Amino acid sequence: MIVRNVDELxxxxxxxxxxxxxxxxxxxxKEGVGFSVxxxxxxxxxVNDFWYANHVEAVFVVxxxxxxxxxxxxxxxxxxxxxxxxxxxxxxxQLRPRTAMRTVCVFNPAVTGREVHDENGTYxxxxxx
Numbered sequence: 641m642i643v644r645n646v647d648e649l650x651x652x653x654x655x656x657x658x659x660x661x662x663x664x665x666x667x668x669x670k671e672g673v674g675f676s677v678x679x680x681x682x683x684x685x686x687v688n689d690f691w692y693a694n695h696v697e698a699v700f701v702v703x704x705x706x707x708x709x710x711x712x713x714x715x716x717x718x719x720x721x722x723x724x725x726x727x728x729x730x731x732x733x734q735l736r737p738r739t740a741m742r743t744v745c746v747f748n749p750a751v752t753g754r755e756v757h758d759e760n761g762t763y764x765x766x767x768x769x
Contacts, residue, residue, distance in 0.1 A: 642667070642671060644666055644667075646664045646666060646679050649664040649665070649666065650664065653753065654666070654668070654753055656753070659683070659686075660682065660683050660686040660687075660688050661680055661681060661682045661683065661686070661688065662680065662681045663678045663679070663680040663681075663745075664678065664679045664680075665677075665678045665751070665753045666678060666679060667750070668750060668751065668752060668753040669749070669750035669751060669752045669753075670752070670753075671750070673750070674748065674749065674750060675746055675747060675748045675749070675750050676746070676747045676750040676751045676753075677744065677745070677746050678744070678745045678746075678747070678751075679742065679743070679744055679745075680699075680742075680743050680744075680745050681740060681741065681742045681743070682704075682706070682735060682737045682740065682741045682743070683737065683740060684704075684737055684738065684739045684740045684741075685737070685738070686735075686736075686737060687734060687735075687736055688734065688735040688736070689711070689732070689733075689734050690732075690733055690734075690735065691711075691730070691731075691732040691733070692727055692730060692747070693730050694730075694749075695730075695747045695748065695749060695751070696726070696727060696728055696730070696747070696748045697726075697727045697745055697746065697747050698724065698725075698726045698727075698745070698746045699724065699725050699726075699727075699743050699744070699745045699746075700723075700724045700743060700744045700745075701719050701720060701721055701722065701723040701724070701741060701742075701743050702721060702742045702743060702744060703721055703740070703741065703742040704719075704720075704721070704737055704738075704739045704740050704741030704742060705718075705719065705720050705737070705738050705739050705741070706718075706719045706735060706736050706737035706738050706739070706741050707719055707735075707736050707738075708725055708733055708734070708735050708736075709733060709734045709736070710731050710732075710733055711731070711732040711733055711734055712731055712732055719735075719737075719741065
């Protein structure tokens with residue numbers, strides 16, 4: 641059994657901070673369970689282009705408001721506490737938080753924890769920064 645609190649992760653290698661977002665990686669590939677779980681906070685007013693070509697991601701919004709745009713179709717969806725989006729088709733997408741947004745994200749396959757987005761906004765499978 642693994643029990644963790646995100647506050648324990650602050651300032652460790654599991655705490656990844658960029659100008660637009662912060663991701664505290666709670667469960668990673670090294671735990672061997674086939675998925676990873678992250679708490680990610682996105683900065684208000686930021687514009688974030690992502691594309692998980694090698695992963696399926698589910699995101700549950702805990703706090704904050706914003707929107708997600710499917711960059712392939714142009715479809716835009718409002719996000720608020722209780723919203724979930726699932727990138728089951730590896731969609732290129734853009735997140736635009738109006739307020740700070742706190743989310744819980746699940747990735748399959750699991751990430752190692754130090755990945756960074758490449759020029760396409762993609763994480764490599766099993767790659768590290």
